[in-house]
Amino acid sequence: MALMARFGTEAKPISGGQSLTPMMNMRIARPAHLVDLNDxxxxDFIRVADGVVEIGAMTRHARVASAPEVVRELPLLAEAANTIGHYAIRQRGTLGGSLVHADPAAQLPLIAVTLGAEIVLKSVRGLRIVAAQDFFLSIMTVDIAEDEILTSVRFPAMGRSTGWAFDLVSRRRGDFAMASVALALDMDDAGRVSSxxxxxxxxxxxxxxxxxxEQAAFGHQLQAGMIAALAAQASAEIDPEDTPQLPATYLRELVDLLSRRSLKKATETLGETV
Ligand SMILES: Cc1cc2nc3c(=O)[nH]c(=O)nc-3n(C[C@H](O)[C@H](O)[C@H](O)COP(=O)(O)OP(=O)(O)OC[C@H]3O[C@@H](n4cnc5c(N)ncnc54)[C@H](O)[C@@H]3O)c2cc1C
Incomplete structure (x- = not known):
């Protein structure tokens, strides 16, 4: 914290280096000082208490994907972490680095927003907690001051009967997603969506x-017709950029497909978590 306060905009923290070093190689980032967080x-911790799973910023993607506490309490997060890049990247990349880097297609920011996580930031000035939905401001831009370090993320534990699904489409296995969907689903005793x-x-x-x-699904059973209607609504709701590489119509089709697959899978996993 003291180094960050001392060097201000001149310094950048480095965690796994899986995003910062490529940015430095391409001269997109040119920090005068690197503050190494690896010591x-x-x-690097995972704590479960009072319905909250707090995960330290230096926890590597591979540990997030496989730790028994995460698999049990946050299966959606574990599954998504396991799809990040390749084995070597998951061994080095960290939760904190992924959230601060804030690639729009990254898995961990999506899960933090979907589950309503809280981001814990520290500086010599003290502690600040930001809701995930307010933390991500724009492409690779987050609500963090130049002297702050992201120290942990607090996820509300998923209910034991909660259904869930994570799905993505990428050009090649291990590439960043073109589109991804993350769901957490609860049903009432009559099989209608309660959340x-x-x-x-x-x-x-x-x-x-x-x-x-989310509101359209509330109170309904997720039969095939309802799933198709919700997926069509999701596809209509997005407003993607239209580029020659990724036409908006194609992205809408992807979102329709991912939504249908995810809603079906979420209903199948209901009550599965033990
Ligand atoms: C080939 C390749 C494929 C990849 N595929 C994917 C993918 O499919 N999905 C995906 O989500 N990611 C992917 N990544 C990125 C990977 O997940 C990174 O590990 C992650 O985005 C950044 O984490 P890091 O710990 O490496 O951060 P670093 O690269 O060390 O840092 C990234 C940024 O965060 C800042 N920072 C780091 N830690 C902190 C902290 N604790 N507090 C404040 N600021 C901090 C740094 O200053 C820097 O600006 C890929 C990377 C590569 C090289």
């Missing part, structure tokens, strides 16, 4: 929840 072993969190990534500058779709 801060106290930031749906519907997160979407890759198709807008920051990951977002599709609240219109």
């Amino acid at each position: 801060l072993l106290e930031l 749906l969190r519907f997160g979407i990534g890759g198709v807008s500058p920051v990951p977002a929840r599709l609240e219109v779709v």
Whole structure:
């Protein structure tokens, strides 16, 4: 914290280096000083207490994907972390680095927004907690001051009976997603939706929840017709950039496909978490 306060805009923290070093190689980032967080072993932790899973910023993607506490309490997060890049990247990349880098297609920011996580930031001035939905401001831009370090993320534990799904489409296995969907679903005893969190990534500058779709699902059974209607609504709700590489019509089709697959899978995983 003291180094960050001392060097201000001249310095950048480095965690896994999986995004910062490519940016430096391409001369997109040119920090005068690097503040290496890798010795801060106290930031590599997973704690479960009072319905909250707090994960330290230096926890590597591979540990997030496989830690029994995460698999049990946050299966959606574990599954998404396991799809990040390749094995070597998951061994080095960290939760904190991914959230601060804030690639619009990244898995962990999407899950943080979908599950309503809190981001814990520290500086010599003290502690600040920001809701994930307010943390991501624009492409690779987050609400963090130049002297702040992201120290942990607090996720509300998923209910034991909550259904969930994470799905993405990328050009090749291990590439960043062109579009991704993350869902957490609860049903009442009559099999009607009592809560749906519907997160979407890759198709807008920051990951977002599709609240219109969440509300439309409320109180309904998720039969095939309803799933198709909700997926069509999700596809209509997004407003992706139209580029020659990724036409908006194609992205809408991807979102329709991912939404249908995810809603079906979420209903199948209901009550599965033990
Ligand atoms: C080939 C390749 C494929 C990849 N594929 C994917 C993918 O499919 N999905 C995906 O999500 N990611 C992917 N990544 C990125 C990877 O997940 C990165 O690990 C992650 O985005 C950044 O984490 P890091 O720990 O490496 O951060 P770093 O590269 O060390 O830092 C990234 C940024 O965050 C800042 N920072 C780091 N830690 C902190 C902290 N604790 N507090 C404040 N600021 C901090 C740094 O200053 C820098 O600006 C890929 C990377 C590569 C090289």
